[in-house]
Amino acid sequence: xxxxxxxxxxxxxxxxxxxxxxxxxxxxxxxxxxxxxxxxxxxxxxxxxxxxxxxxxxxxxxxxxxxxxxxxxxxxxxxxxxxxxxxxxxxxxxxxxxxxxxxxxxxxxxxxxxxxxxxxxxxxxxxxxxxxxxxxxxxxxxxxxxxxxxxxxxxxxxxxxxxxxx
Amino acid sequence: xxxxxxxxxxxxxxxxxxxxxxxxxxxxxxxxxxxxxxxxxxxxxxxxxxxxxxxxxxxxxxxxxxxxxxxxxxxxxxxxxxxxxxxxxxxxxxxxxxxxxxxxxxxxxxxxxxxxxxxxxxxxxxxxxxxxxxxxxxxxxxxxxxxxxxxxxxxxxxxxxxxxxxxxxxxxxxxxxxxxxxxxxxxxxxxxxxxxxxxxxxxxxxxxxxxxxxxxxxxxxxxxxxxxxxxxxxxxxxxxxxxxxxxxxxxxxxxxxxxxxxxxxxxxxxxxxxxxxxxxxxxxxxxxxxxxxxxxxxxxxxxxxxxxxxxxxxxxxxxxxxxxxxxxxxxxxxxxxxxxxxxxxxxxxxxxxxxxxxxxxxxxxxxxxxxxxxxxxxxxxxxxxxxxxxxxxxxxxxxxxxxxxxxxxxxxxxxxxxxxxxxxxxxxxxxxxxxxxxxxxxxxxxxxxxxxxxxxxxxxxxxxxxxxxxxxxxxxxxxxxxxxxxxxxxxxxxxxxxxxxxxxxxxxxxxxxxxxxxxxxxxxxxxxxxxxxxxxxxxxxxxxxxxxxxxx
Numbered sequence: 263x264x265x266x267x268x269x270x271x272x273x274x275x276x277x278x279x280x281x282x283x284x285x286x287x288x289x290x291x292x293x294x295x296x297x298x299x300x301x302x303x304x305x306x307x308x309x310x311x312x313x314x315x316x317x318x319x320x321x322x323x324x325x326x327x328x329x330x331x332x333x334x335x336x337x338x339x340x341x342x343x344x345x346x347x348x349x350x351x352x353x354x355x356x357x358x359x360x361x362x363x364x365x366x367x368x369x370x371x372x373x374x375x376x377x378x379x380x381x382x383x384x385x386x387x388x389x390x391x392x393x394x395x396x397x398x399x400x401x402x403x404x405x406x407x408x409x410x411x412x413x414x415x416x417x418x419x420x421x422x423x424x425x426x427x428x
Numbered sequence: 429x430x431x432x433x434x435x436x437x438x439x440x441x442x443x444x445x446x447x448x449x450x451x452x453x454x455x456x457x458x459x460x461x462x463x464x465x466x467x468x469x470x471x472x473x474x475x476x477x478x479x480x481x482x483x484x485x486x487x488x489x490x491x492x493x494x495x496x497x498x499x500x501x502x503x504x505x506x507x508x509x510x511x512x513x514x515x516x517x518x519x520x521x522x523x524x525x526x527x528x529x530x531x532x533x534x535x536x537x538x539x540x541x542x543x544x545x546x547x548x549x550x551x552x553x554x555x556x557x558x559x560x561x562x563x564x565x566x567x568x569x570x571x572x573x574x575x576x577x578x579x580x581x582x583x584x585x586x587x588x589x590x591x592x593x594x595x596x597x598x599x600x601x602x603x604x605x606x607x608x609x610x611x612x613x614x615x616x617x618x619x620x621x622x623x624x625x626x627x628x629x630x631x632x633x634x635x636x637x638x639x640x641x642x643x644x645x646x647x648x649x650x651x652x653x654x655x656x657x658x659x660x661x662x663x664x665x666x667x668x669x670x671x672x673x674x675x676x677x678x679x680x681x682x683x684x685x686x687x688x689x690x691x692x693x694x695x696x697x698x699x700x701x702x703x704x705x706x707x708x709x710x711x712x713x714x715x716x717x718x719x720x721x722x723x724x725x726x727x728x729x730x731x732x733x734x735x736x737x738x739x740x741x742x743x744x745x746x747x748x749x750x751x752x753x754x755x756x757x758x759x760x761x762x763x764x765x766x767x768x769x770x771x772x773x774x775x776x777x778x779x780x781x782x783x784x785x786x787x788x789x790x791x792x793x794x795x796x797x798x799x800x801x802x803x804x805x806x807x808x809x810x811x812x813x814x815x816x817x818x819x820x821x822x823x824x825x826x827x828x829x830x831x832x833x834x835x836x837x838x839x840x841x842x843x844x845x846x847x848x849x850x851x852x853x854x855x856x857x858x859x860x861x862x863x864x865x866x867x868x869x870x871x872x873x874x875x876x877x878x879x880x881x882x883x884x885x886x887x888x889x890x891x892x893x894x895x896x897x898x899x900x901x902x903x904x905x906x907x908x909x910x911x912x913x914x915x916x917x918x919x920x921x922x923x924x925x926x927x928x929x930x931x932x933x934x935x936x937x938x939x940x941x942x943x944x945x946x947x948x949x950x951x952x953x954x955x956x957x958x959x960x961x962x963x964x965x966x967x968x969x970x971x972x973x974x975x976x977x978x979x980x
Contacts, residue, residue, distance in 0.1 A: 343466065343549065344590025349666045352586055357701060373450075373467055380585035402446045405435055407579045409706045410586065417435040417579070422712045 263387040265365070266268035269396035272385070276313055281306075286324035292336060295320050306331060315367070318346035324359040335360060337383075348381045355411045369409060375399040380413035429490045429798055430575050430720045432540045439582070440537045443544055447471050448530035455527060470550070470588075471541030473529055477850050482521045482529060483546040484536060488556040488574040488598075489517030491541075496799055500784035506532050511784070513769060513777045515644050515841055515892060516595070517555050517801040518546055522848060544582060549590045551581035551662070555597045557605045558802040561721060562764050562810045568617040568625060571721050573654060576709065580655050587662045591669035592677035594662075595634075598816045600922075607803060609633045609642045609923035610895055612679045613661060614655075626650045631661060631691070632683030635889035639925045640680045645692035656707040660699035664691070694731075707823035724796055724811060729761020734816040738863075746821050748870060749832040754817065755808075763814050765795075767807040767824060768831040768839065772868045775857050776842045777805035786827035794820045796832030803919075804841055804880075806834065823937040836873040837881055837946065838864040841892050845885025845902060846909075854902025854909035856885035862939045867946075875945055879959045882917070895919035897960045898945060899926040900938065911938040913975070915945070915968050918960060929972050941975055948974040 265274045267361060279297060290311035298314055300327060305312065306328070313334030314325065335354060337347040348411045354360040366378050367387040372395035378386060379400065407417045432440070447467075452496045454464040461475075468474075472483035482500070491499075499519055506528045512520045524532060536542055545552055554577045556570045557563065577596060581587070587594075597608040600617040608614030614630035627649045633642030661679075668686075670676045683691045740747050753821045755764040756784050767787060779787070787807060791799050794816045796810035802808060812820055824830040833839045840863060843849065845856030860883055867873055882896025886903070893899030899914035910932040917926030933941045946959075948971050953962045963971075 271890065342587055344671060345549075345587070346667055346671075348586040349663050371463075371466075373470075375587060376590075377583075377585035398449075403583055404438060406585070407439070407582055408584060411541050417439075418710070418713060419717065420435060421433070422710050 263367075264390060264393050265385050266388050266393065266396055267385045269400070271393060275311075277380055278315065290333075292334060295325070298325070302328075308376075316350060318350065320350070322350055322353045324357060326360075329358065329360050329362070332360075332362055334363045334365060336365045336367045339366060339370050342369045342371050342374065348377060351378075351381040351383055352411050372396075372399045376403060378408040380406065380412045380414065429492060430487070430571075436579075437537075437540070439539070440542045440544070443471070443542060444530065444533045444537050446507065447533060451526060451530050451852075457823050457828050469548040470545065471529075471533065472546030473526075474547060475850070476522070476848055478848070479523045479874045480526055480529070481848070482524045482532060482543060483514070484519045484521070484541060484543050485517055485546045485553045486541075486801050487518050487578050488560070488571055489558055489803075490560075490571065490949065491799050491801070492539075493791040493797040493799065495539050495541055496536060496784050496788035496791065498541070498588060500781040500788070501779040502532055502535055503784070509730065510778055510780045512775070512844070513779065513801050513805050513807070515560075515777075515803050515805060515843075516553060517803060518553055522844075545591075548588075549592050549594075550588045551577075551590075551594045551596065553583065554578055554581070555595070555606055555611075555803060557601055558800040559605060559755060559764055559806045559810065560600070562759070562762070563601050563603075563605075564756050564758050565603055566601040566758070567619060569721055570598040570600040570606070570615075570617060572714070572718050573598050573600075573615065573617060573627075575717050575720075576654065576714070577658065579840065580658070584662075587666055589928055590662075590666055591671045591678075592674070593666075594679070596658075602842045604919075604921040604923070605803075607892075607895065607919035607923070609921075610635055610639070610892075610919055611642065613658070614642045615899050617651075620648050626648060628652065629657060629661075630681040632688070633923070634678055634680045635892060635894045636673060636678065637887045638678075638681065638684075638888070639889065639894040640684060640884060641923050641925065642680075643683060643688035645683075645688055645695060652708050653703050655709060656702040656705065657695075657699055659707055660695045660702055663698055664694045668694070703847070723759075726762065727813070730815065731760050731814075731816070733761055736814040736817055739818040743818075745825075745830075745832075746818060747838040748874070749821050749824075749830055750817065751874070752832045752834040752836060761814055763812050765809045765812050765817065765820060766802070766834045767809065767829050768833055769806050769829075770833055770839050770864070771828065771831045772833075772838060772864045773861050773863075776840050776860055782826055783829060786823070787829065790820060790823045790827075793823070804839060806839070833872060833873060835878045835880075837867045837876050837879045838873060839880070840864065841880070841896065843884050843886075843890035845883075845891075849885060849890075851888055852902070853887070853904040854884035854911065856883045856891055856900075859883055859902070859911070859935075859938060863942055866939050866943060876950070877958055879946070880918075881942065892919065893917070894925045895923065896926060897963070898942060900942075905931065905932070911935070911941075913938075913941060913945070915971060916960070916963050925970055929968060930976050944974050945971055 287309040292313040316338040365385040372392045474481040597606045597611040599606045610633040616628040629646040630642035800808035840860040842860040846852040882892040883900040884891035884893040895917040901912045914926030
């Protein structure tokens with residue numbers, strides 16, 4: 263699937279771990295969370311860039327102490343209606359101060375791009391037919407009511423500029 | 429009432445433009461119905477048995493006469509000349525064409541209305557007390573919290589794909605007229621012993637196939653923490669609510685399975701991290717919203733109002749209407765008037781375009797141009813001078829809207845049922861009509877007194893049967909409609925789920941069964957005892973005996 267960052271398709275260097283056919287050392291490797299839990303020590307020593315793929319049921323606090331090791335955290339959306347990933351993303355960014363790349367993968371729709379962006383995702387694995395939808399999707403709602411992970415100016419700070427400046 | 433500023437206006441307009449694009453993509457075939465479904469649901473557009481259905485939000489039930497005229501206008505231009513007020517204080521069009529819906533939404537946006545989040549697994553329209561701002565027993569005006577919640581929950585990036593729909597209700601009075609204990613979150617606003625304003629936070633109430641009364645998870649929450657606490661609840665629900673089974677996905681199941689104490693613990697833990705963030709609203713914003721709900725400039729009027737009292741003795745029809753349809757007011761010389769949308773033989777909650785226009789005109793003439801929708805599917809004029817009540821009543825008589833049955837046995841809450849709804853298992857509207865006709869005699873209705881009959885056409889309970897004094901649930905058994913009766917439900921501050929009395933009744937016998945219950949009550953009640961109080965005193969056995977006695 264094409265990977266979008268700020269609406270542009272970027273090259274995807276990451277490989278999702280397949281235990282039966284482990285890639286060679288140095289390959290940027292994404293480890294699914296259940297394998298990570300079982301073989302953490304082994305993959306901590308992975309020679310090369312390391313990422314993890316979280317499922318929506320994963321507890322972010324359980325991997326927070328390893329964040330220094332991850333360049334990428336992927337959050338899976340098994341079906342588009344499963345919104346748990348939005349909460350996990352905000353927790354990673356706002357509660358655990360994760361600074362690396364945060365990527366949404368799975369069944370995501372263009373109509374969710376804005377919300378994903380607002381919750382702190384910076385890359386999205388999107389369907390081929392939705393690659394061009396970014397700009398329109400992001401502009402469908404210009405000024406949000408509520409604050410989220412992003413730095414968009416909210417309605418509130420427009421209404422009360424002094425407060426926003428504090 | 430609240431008025432949009434440029435930011436509210438922009439958001440709603442952007443939503444219309446977005447939906448216009450989505451409908452175009454659907455009509456061109458770029459989107460399949462499956463792909464279109466979640467998008468149309470975010471704008472309140474359902475696909476029903478015979479047609480699309482568009483649900484328009486009426487935030488906490490408050491609308492202006494201009495908006496009411498617009499609803500009428502749309503009903504004439506794009507629908508069959510009528511519409512339906514719902515139990516969630518919203519409004520529905522039953523026959524719009526898909527290609528017209530962007531224009532309808534534009535017409536609504538032009539008068540500061542929309543259909544945002546009236547369906548889908550998101551935070552729905554916040555509901556409240558129809559007498560907000562005017563009820564004598566009110567300590568805090570719930571509309572301010574409602575508007576704050578409306579804005580915070582609109583297009584919430586984290587909470588738009590919840591396990592299931594989510595309903596919040598707010599009350600700020602001693603009597604609960606917003607049924608807060610049967611909502612996902614119920615907020616009761618009050619002042620604590622230290623003189624601080626805040627909320628009792630109740631979670632996990634609801635109806636549907638697993639009815640439950642909400643549990644208090646925090647007895648007192650300071651006002652300023654409202655949004656951070658809501659955000660904590662929503663985050664816990666979004667993460668841990670069940671998604672494996674649609675019927676177990678509401679927050680009530682999570683609270684029930686986990687236990688209220690454990691659930692509360694998770695929320696408090698989350699809230700600790702959130703409470704001092706920007707979710708704490710600046711006072712300037714609270715004051716800004718508050719300013720829209722300041723009391724109007726009332727006239728100084730001395731009670732009693734002679735002209736009103738005189739008419740009441742002179743005109744029996746007027747007196748009967750006053751007895752059921754006039755609600756006391758905070759301000760001397762004023763009253764709130766309830767307009768019944770339950771004419772005998774009519775469809776409860778329905779109003780024709782002509783009636784809507786007439787009501788809007790009466791609101792302009794007698795009630796500062798403002799209207800309220802009640803969760804019992806009636807309307808309220810909240811600022812009527814007592815000296816105007818007689819003229820108002822005459823206007824209502826002329827528009828065929830003076831049915832004096834508020835709170836009586838023919839003031840029935842009913843879902844659309846099998847006549848419209850895709851989910852329904854039985855007809856509900858005809859049952860309501862037959863009950864109304866059986867008890868049409870207004871003297872008999874008054875003799876019976878306060879009695880809520882609620883009817884649902886399926887287990888989803890949109891007709892609130894669980895909380896009706898007499899609840900009727902329509903099911904399908906071997907191809908036949910059959911109706912279960914529950915007794916003792918109530919949605920007020922003593923909220924309770926009704927108890928099933930026994931085997932179901934057929935379409936042909938259900939109205940007789942209701943009459944048997946009523947006659948039984950008449951036979952055993954003590955002086956001035958309401959149905960629900962008799963039931964509380966005697967229990968249900970005496971009613972069961974009457975219903976299921978061997979006819980031989």
